Amino acid sequence: MPELPEVETIRRTLIEHVKDLKIEGIKLIWPSAVCGWEDKAFEDLVTGRRIRTIDRRGKYLLIRLDEDLTLIAHMRMTGRLNYYPDLREPEKHTHVVFRLEHGEVHFSDVRKFGRIQAIPTPLCFSGSSLGKLGPEPLEADFTPAVLKDRFGKKKVFLKAALLDQTVLAGMGNIYVDESLFLAGLSPDRRVDTLSEEEFSKLHQAIQSVLQAGIDAQGTSFRDYRDANGEKGMFEEDLQVYGRGGKPCHVCGQTLERVRLAGRTTVYCARCQR
Structure with a gap:
């Protein structure tokens, strides 16, 4: 998608x-x-x-x-x-x-x-x-405090919260998995357990991953093409998404592939505690 x-x-x-x-x-x-x-x-x-x-x-x-x-x-x-x-x-x-x-x-x-x-x-x-829709994650007024406020008092997994378009607009399976890896947070971590420092890391990771995706003109696994019919190149930079069972690029541990929030989720159990 x-x-x-x-x-x-x-x-x-x-x-x-x-x-x-x-x-x-x-x-x-x-x-x-x-x-x-x-x-x-x-x-x-x-x-x-x-x-x-x-x-x-x-x-x-x-x-x-x-x-x-x-x-x-x-x-x-x-x-x-x-x-x-x-x-x-x-x-x-x-x-x-x-x-x-x-x-x-x-x-x-x-x-x-x-x-x-x-x-x-x-x-x-x-x-x-x-x-x-929730706020735009690349706008200047989207801050760690706004992210925390959008999560509110939810007691759901991070993966589910970030896929919720009323919480944050534009995120999907690819960029949620990649953001959580960059932030070092497990996708099955409950949102109400995050510290202020972790909110800051997650906020920064979301913005970094989305901007990198734009710079690479998106990810083309199957159907996606831009208006000129060209593929995106972000697939070459993926750390976890679509790599279940393969070694983590950072620590070498085999990446886990599980089902969360109704979606296939890939993460590193060592890097994302």
């Missing part, structure tokens, strides 16, 4: 091509991939509008159109937004084609979980799930 670094990379690579371009037409191959607003069809709302900019909130892309309309795109497990400079025959799993003044944007999704919702810009947060 694309997480914060992957979605941010898609945002950066897509805006380079589409800023200020008019959407001249839409081809809906699988209509359930999109959602209009009230009784207005998606294609009627969107056709003829210009793309002004693209923002990101957690794992969501916010494609800002003129006349106060926003497209909220969520990639879910296998969604992609690819830009093509010329007309392109849709691939097998392409569900929506946005025909622009110059080129096309194709929304594809093998597993059909991703969605693009059209919504009036003033209602973006009150009228969608965006309003429930």
Whole structure:
């Protein structure tokens, strides 16, 4: 699933091509991939509008159109937004084609979980799930104190708390495992047992790992590609994620692979006490 670094990379690579371009037409191959607003069809709302900019909130892309309309795109497990400079025959799993003044944007999704919702810009947060998201972990006002406050008095595992999008926006399985390894914290540690120093280490690890992921343009194990169809390179830097049963890069101990919070989790029992 694309997480914060992957979605941010898609945002950066897509805006380079589409800023200020008019959407001249839409081809809906699988209509359930999109959602209009009230009784207005998606294609009627969107056709003829210009793309002004693209923002990101957690794992969501916010494609800002003129006349106060926003497209909220969520990639879910296998969604992609690819830009093509010329007309392109849709691939097998392409569900929506946005025909622009110059080129096309194709929304594809093998597993059909991703969605693009059209919504009036003033209602973006009150009228969608965006309003429930926790803080952005790379913003300047996200501090160790804020992280501690978001955890509150929860008595759950760190892994579960960090996957909760209402606690912190944008984190997923990859970057949670990597952050906990860098912080030296076990994923089955209860959040209410952390010291002030450990909150500080975890905060720093989250920001460091996410920024490294962005710098490497994300992690491409299977489906993820940026808007140009390019893979991310962060896989080469992974310390624990996807490496269960292999030796720890730091201490050499075999990495543990367990199930926590409904997700496969990999960690080093020696480095993460």
